Amino acid sequence: MFGFPFSGPFGAFPQFMDEEMDQDFYEQFPQQEDVDNKELYEILEIPPQSDIATVKQAYKTLAKKYHPDRPGGNQQKFQLIQKANEVLSDPEKKKIYDKQGKQGLLRKLNVKNQQFKKCDPFKLEHKITLKDVYQGAYHKKTLTNVQRTCESCQGQGGQQPSNCKSCKGQKIVQMLVQVQPGLNVVQQAPCPDCKGKGQIFLKENECKQCKGAGRIDGEVEIEIPIEKGVPDEYCVKLYGKGNQKPGYENGDVYVYLQIEQHPQYIRKGTDLFYQKTISLKESLTGLNLELETLDDKIINVTTNQIIKPNSIMTVKEKGLPTFKDELHFGDLHIQFNIEFPTQLNQNIKNQIVEILPGPNSTMKNGNTYKLEEFQLGEFEKHLAKQEENEEDDPNQIGVECSIF
Template sequence: MSSTVDYYELLECERGADGATIKSSYRKLAMKYHPDKNAGCKDSEAKFKAVSEAYEVLKDPQKRAAYDRYGHAAFQNGGGGGGAQDFGGFSDIFESVFGEFMGGARGGGRAQQRRGADLRYDMEVSLEEAFHGKATEITVDVSAQCDTCHGSGAKPGTHASTCRQCNGHGKVRAQQGFFVVERACPVCQGAGEIIADPCPDCRGEGRVEKTKTLSVNVPPGVDEGTRIRLSGEGEAGPRGAPAGDLYIFLHVKRHPIFEREGTTLFARAPISFTTAALGGALSIPGLDGRTHEIKIPAGIQSGKQLRQRGAGMPVLQGRGQGDLVVQIEVETPTKLSVRQRELLELFRETETGDECPDSQGFFAKLKGVFAAE
């Protein structure tokens, strides 16, 4: 089912949805289709596996970026996708969905803290900014640690106590026929602890929604899709658990003159037919602030590319620069003065055919073909 259905459609999310929205939608759908709530329903079981597969891909920034670009093909032939087969069973999937409440190790012990979700931020930069790099600030709305309780979830001056129902494991077991089913503790909701007096600001979650201003350093040489990681700036974990990371994906605006391929810059330069015939030079301002002189050899043809070494984009986190490649486009004049037309007529009268060997050769071939017939 999931191999042909769009992952965003499965999770009922827009393609630009942030990590928190995707996670929230996943929880709702996983709870709706969970086998424990739909015993014996094959359709619900298939949907549960499908939304779990979709979430495994979209919650990971690298997998999500690959999926956004290549779709399902990114994970075919061992491409690293997050299929339902990656899970050990329904218990693993359920634990993945409701991790912060069921984060205990299988062998016992206290419930483990689950780190907060990673988040994604898309930033647009100009080609000039991609060349030089820049320091900037961004504003994000994110779930952050509660300052009142310092992430504990308990009212200041109080503390959480171990859940007596599960003895701090966060899970309880129940016999169902021949099987033993492990579920989240219904008393502490998988946390392993009970907060009798929750923090009034975060209501026991240990985190609140905040608007944060973050400094971002964009290094020189970044390209479309370059990812910058801000460690610990993602969603805060519940009740003092470590925060996730914030991934900034860069998008480079289209430039009116230059096109880019890796570290190479490309530009199209129209020149007059007299310059093409006689030769000359082009002065092209580069992104590096220098003016680059491109020599045009006499007799150059349209489509010819001239390369200026070291005038392209800088190497990301490296040394040196790529090249600037200028593609020549010979422009035929459309408006001529009387004098210019007279001079061109005189030039045509002196033509022997040797001036344009390609044209002469083409018509010679045509003559030979028709003569043979």
């Protein structure tokens, strides 16, 4: 709220600036002289003063119900839910709202008609499984080394600041910069002594915790929403959860999802590929296969067709859900490997000859040679010996090719 966009359980949503949204947001409710600290709770359909856990659960339920991409969704209602959650899920904003209402929150944050620069986003990679992609999930994660406003000095850096002597409180200085040999120009730059703040603290007045910086490295707990069907390397943006800096709008957290390889399934878009080895009997007489899907269910796959080696057969709509359209699914494709028997007795061979179509195995002349199984190891030894003999043959040195 108030210039801080927010990400719901379905990914990133557009940023709503204060001038465009806040006035419209509050004009939807009648103004009261008493402290107004109930309306945001009413939007989330929970009792006033509910704890943050209740707020988050109510937000997830209502966001799914009113998301504009879902059947029966409502864009206006969804935006109200987002803004109410943004205030009530933040401990500091919730505390102010509960005591002073929405007008007190506006005064405290001083955001009306004021624009802030935004901190750089905090970026990270996060691994998820293919099952997460199929089912959807929420992952909790603790971020370290996130810049937070120092609570000891409230981001001020210390007490009793004085004007910087280098820039005389102007925050910038004139610097002589060489742009090429023999040519120098004067440029303005942030003062290096006060780091563009215009004020400095004496050593004894500096905050002992942040040493005058106004910020410290801290930990942040985040919850990463993983939508069904999400593509690899998709960026989930968590607005306002990143770096903090006095005078700046909170930075965002960019989470890049990396999908780990599944031991059985291979993903191609919304389709899944699966390899299965079956017996020769199953390939000829029909197949009835039990298969565990990514939602931990067992499905029966059956066919009476003859299955050829390396052939691919398809089960419709048993792939992954479509991203942003989870009611539609891709297909599941199964590639079959046929496991042949290693040996058969003569009686079975005779029966197969009688049953299966095709020519009989009879000799037509005396020029008959017996087939043997190819031995890769023996072949490699034979090839290496040939190459060794060629290197040792003196007649091969300087031999020219014949021209025909």
